Amino acid sequence: MRSTGFRELRRLAFSHGIQIAYRDIRGQRQTARPEALMAVLRALGTPIERPDDAPELLRARDVEQWSRRCEPVVVAWDDVPADLPLRLPSELDAGRLAAVIALEDGSSRELRVDLGQLPVTGSASVDGRRYVLRSLPLPEGLPRGYHRLSLGFPDGGLATATVIAAPRRAWQPSGEQARLWGTFLPLYALTSDRSWSAGNFSDLADLLEWTKRLGGQFTGTLPLLAAYLDEPFEISPYAPVSRLFWNEFYLDVTALAEFQASRAARDLVNSRDFQDELRRLRRDRLVDYRHGMRLRRRVLELLARQCWETPGPRREELETWRAAHPEAERYAAFRATVERYRAGWSAWPEPLRSGQRTDGDPDVARYHLYVQWAAEQQVRQLAQRHDQGGQGLYLDLPVGVHPDGFDTWRFRDLFIQSVSAGAPPDPFFDEGQVWGFPPLHPERQREDGYGYLRACLQHHLCHAGMLRIDHVMGLHRLYLIPAGSSGRDGVYIRYPAEEMYAVLALESHRGRCIVVGEDLGTAPDAVRRAMARHGLLRMYVLPFELRPGGQAAAPPRNALACLDTHDLPPFAALWGSWPAQERQRLLAWLRQQGCLTAVEGDEALAALHGFLAFLAASPAQALVVNLEDLWLETEPQNRPGTGLEQPNWRRKARYALEDVTNSAALQALLAQIDRLRRQGGEA
Known part of the structure; x- marks a missing residue:
């Protein structure tokens, strides 16, 4: 195999941005197998079958590149x-x-x-x-x-x-707004007296308003993007149908103008059968997305019909929005076709897979168009209610999309088919991770002028004051795994990072939005240097910053600090998993820092207060407080590497919104955090 063809194969792969080798989490060099290189090259569009094909293909590649008079993208920094x-x-x-x-x-x-x-x-x-x-x-x-x-x-x-x-750097606030704190809770977990078995946009607005009354500047949640909640069925917020549209599951149905105008909808909601089903869904500890969406849809279909069939200002507003958002109409037709075949686009008849033609019920398409318009309205109203003072919404942009979703159908050429993004083996996942979504094609998105990336960012940044970029290393490189292979057989592919940072910085300024990069795991130093150069906040997560001897590294100024993330056990569970000797060293260290005076009662609660005080007084630009930590929750929202056999993305918070906002203890703790944020750290 160590032939001229093999050497040329590596050169050919390199010319397409494929890394021949990488350093794993232990620092050991891992070299890509020829079979993996050829599989990824084929996915990129190079017709290679064996290494001996590489010399001729490399010659053609060189001719192609030098025949191109200029690159498709150039960045002009300010x-x-x-x-x-x-x-x-x-x-x-x-x-x-x-x-x-x-x-x-x-x-x-x-x-x-x-x-x-x-x-x-x-x-x-x-x-x-x-x-x-x-x-x-x-x-x-x-x-x-x-x-x-x-x-x-x-x-x-x-x-x-x-x-x-x-601009070279993403937007940043100045003055008093430069030291921020806020709350976090997944929206599906945020129940209230008015919500239908899971939180809705009005609940999120109320949580944000309460946070701001206590001095905070933002409220964060998991991605709120469109999802398959019937057939197909995928509830993970990190596998959305599209990164361009919202999830109608989170609509506050009774707040829509059509609800007040529709006698049929009000009668349905007030009926005994509907209320019985609603009570059952509310009693469940886990969110039942499938049945909950069916319940909502019965009402939303009546509201959509009310709006489409009733002349007047609401119908005119919907029509105006429809004309201004042609992609929304394509999305609605796509969802109607999914419902007709009860399958994603890869299982449709061949003529429908091109990203152009659809074959769904027009009434179903009008329903999907209506709920997208309604969701856009409620998210916009939520953002506008809180556009003064602070950052408002802290949203999350997933790194990928559902492989059978709208984006991969509509923009099929922009995605690399026959491979999945993932992660190489590490101490937690011996076989690596196969995430199941196709990555973006580096060259084709450049030829597109980054139109899709711009649209994804604009969809979020016109409403968010802060945006988390999931797996920010994906701006630099992604680990690609050929279809049918394990996570051990992947290779890294490079992306034009500076061009993508330019798009991100420009859209950040246009939306006046802080950008946070999720840089956890094995992100190379070059990634964090680029984030600092372009003004992105990095993430400081306490368990990853503990040092031998029972102390924690100080958060840097250009960071968003937190005790944990949705992929980790809550703080109380982490604390209980650490050896008793280590816990005592950490408590002693917190006393030395002036963050803990005495341990009375619950040790975990004392440690929680101490570490929150430590982070609040730190120079970190932002602090996010997971509300579930405040009542010492031990169950996680997600267990990475598992699926529906675990209650991932479904567990409701132990306390309803009314209990949270009326708690004197929680208000006192958050008031202390607010004082420390205003007084401590570096201005």
């Missing part, structure tokens, strides 16, 4: 002049270049350039043809935005590129 490299055949190394930059605002700038006067930065001979690499300076002072550069060469050749004019 603070430095930008240059666009041009690859020119030697016979075209002179003459006039016509360049037009179509700005996002509709205006344009024209450039006329003598190719022979541009600086030479390199050259190459490829397949018997000589090329020269020259550097085209872009105009300084481009307004922030996404601009289109069109190039006309002397030989009649044309090329285009997306110019991303962006």
Whole structure:
């Protein structure tokens, strides 16, 4: 196997952004198997069957790359002049270049350039043809935005590129808003007297309002994106049907204007059978998504019909929104087709798999269009109620989507099929992890001008004051596992990180939104350096920051600090799992820090108060308090590596919203956190 073909295979893989080797969590070098390299190359679109195919394919790859006059994307940072490299055949190394930059605002700038006067930065001979690499300076002072550069060469050749004019750093608040704290609870777990067996957008608004009354600036929750809650059925918030649409499961149905206008809907909700079923769902300790969604849908279908069939301002508003959001209409038609076949798109008849055609019931499509409009309204109203003072909503953007969802159907060419993103083996998962969703194609999303990424970010950032980027290392590289293989047989593929940071920083400023990168696990140092360079907050999670000798590392200023995450046991469970000797050392250390005066009563509660005081007084820019920690919950919301055999993503909080907001003990603790946030750390 160590033949010329194998050497060329590695070069071919490298030219496509595939890493030949990586360092595992123990620092040991792991080299990719030839079979894995070829499988990923095929998934990327390279027709390789055996290593001996690599030399010819590599030659074709070199010709393809050098024949491309320019890259499809160039970043123009605010603070430095930008240059666009041009690859020119030697016979075209002179003459006039016509360049037009179509700005996002509709205006344009024209450039006329003598190719022979541009600086030479390199050259190459490829397949018997000589090329020269020259550097085209872009105009300084481009307004922030996404601009289109069109190039006309002397030989009649044309090329285009997306110019991303962006701030180098994501948006950050200033002054008193620079030291933040907030609360966290999954929305499905947040029940109230009015909610239907799980929390809704109105409950989230009430929790945020209560948090702000106590001095906090934000409330966080898990992803709120569209989900399959019938057939197919997938409740994980990290496997959404789409990252562009909301989950109608969280609608406050009775708050919709159509509910007050529909006698049929009110009669249905007030009927004995409906109320009996609602009481049963409320009594259950776990959220029953399937039956809960069916109950909601019976009412929502009546409301959708009320809106579509009744002329007036609401119908006009829906029609206006529909015209302004053509992708929503495609999404609604997609969901109607899913319901017709009771399957994701990969099981549909072949003509429907292209991302263009649908074959669903028009009434079902109108229902889905209505609930998306209604959800968008309620999320917008929630954000607008709290757009003054603080950051409001802290939302979560998953790294992936459901493999049979809308996004992979509609934007199929942007995703790499026949592979799954995942993680290599580590001490917790000997076989690695196969996450089950297709990753984005690095080159094709560049050719798309990052339109899909921009849309995903805009969907969240127009409402959120803070956004968590799940698995932020995915901006740099992802671990890809060929279909049918284990997590041991994956390889890493690189992404154009600086271009993606440019999109993120630009959208962050437009939404005035803080960006948090989930950098837990084996994130390389280069990832955290890039996050710091571009103004993203990193995550400080207490269990990962404990040091030998019974102490915790101090949170850095550019961090969001917390005691745990949704993928970890709550604090009380973690505390109980640590050896008694270690617990005593930690308590003694907290006393030394002035965060604990005495341990009276429950040791876990004393430790909780001590560590929250430590984090609140730290210089960390943000502190998020998991409400379940405050009453010493021990059951996690998710057990990684398990599925529906565990109560993942379904466990309701022990206390309802009214119990939480009326608790004097919780209010006193959060008031202390607020005082420490205002007084401690570095300004």
